[in-house]
Amino acid sequence: EVQLVQSGAEVKKPGESLKISCKHSGYSFTNYWIGWVRQMPGKGLEWIAIMYPDDSNTKYSPSFQGQVTISADMSIATAYLQWSSLKASDTAIYYCTRATDGLFYFDFWGQGSQVTVSS
Amino acid sequence: QSALTQPASVSGSPGQSITISCTGTSSDIGGYNFVSWYQQHPGKAPKLMIYDVSHRPSGISDRFSGSKSGNTASLTISGLQTEDEADYYCNSFTSTTTYVFGTGTKVTVL
Structure with missing residues (x-):
């Protein structure tokens, strides 16, 4: 069974760093793109970035370029989304997802990670 | 890169059909047949x-159908059911x- 299991809720202060994770299981981590999506409180879905772990090819939405970094550790089939300096406006639920290489849709999703940034 | 434009809300009675539009540009919807739709229930x-x-992926009811014309894609839900009440994103x-x-569309079943 394919599963994407994300790390738990985080409460951080502005300026702090953070790295959230998404553990993939039930399938081979290779040949899939991994993506991240943001949902701010009461708002819609926003596409952040996508990465192909096999060659580290990464594409960021212009809105998020330079604001976050995505990465992956193929040895443990885990994807990451990280911030070096959080802002209050980063408060949101973050979802990880996957897309098969050569296909252009997201078929499995993580349960979401709540990130709250508050002083 | 601007979000694709959807109506904020669409409603219908049980058994009716509703259609949600999604308008983009020739650089996205109009340029590729790679439009997907997602349903999100609260939480x-x-x-x-x-x-x-x-x-349709395996397991998705055939009451859901999609189409595209030019820069606009559409999702139609026929035979509307109470469990279809959710947010939908193209x-x-x-x-x-x-x-x-x-931008997302809230579907309400009256």
Whole structure:
């Protein structure tokens, strides 16, 4: 069974760093793109970035370029989304997802990670 | 890269059909047949409902159908049921090899 299991809720202060994770299981981590999506409180879905772990090819939405970094550790089939300096406006639920290489849709999703940034 | 435009809300009575539009540009919807639709119930993760404009994943009811004309894609839900009440988002691949979501539509079953 394919599963994407994300790390738990985080409460951080502005300026702090953070790295959230998404553990993939039930399938081979290779040949899939991994993506991240943001949902701010009461708002819609926003596409952040996508990465192909096999060659580290990464594409960021212009809105998020330079604001976050995505990465992956193929040895443990885990994807990451990280911030070096959080802002209050980063408060949101973050979802990880996957897309098969050569296909252009997201078929499995993580349960979401709540990130709250508050002083 | 602007979000694709969807109506904020659409409503219908049980058994009726509703259609949600999703308007983009020639750099996204109009340029590729890579439009997908996602359903999101409150507090839940999104769920894939339609891919490649009009294809349904295994397990998705045939009451859901998709289409595209020019820069506008559409999702139609026929035989509306109470469990269809949710938020719906379109998504498209873009000319910059990234993706963009729609603004989202809240479907209410009256």
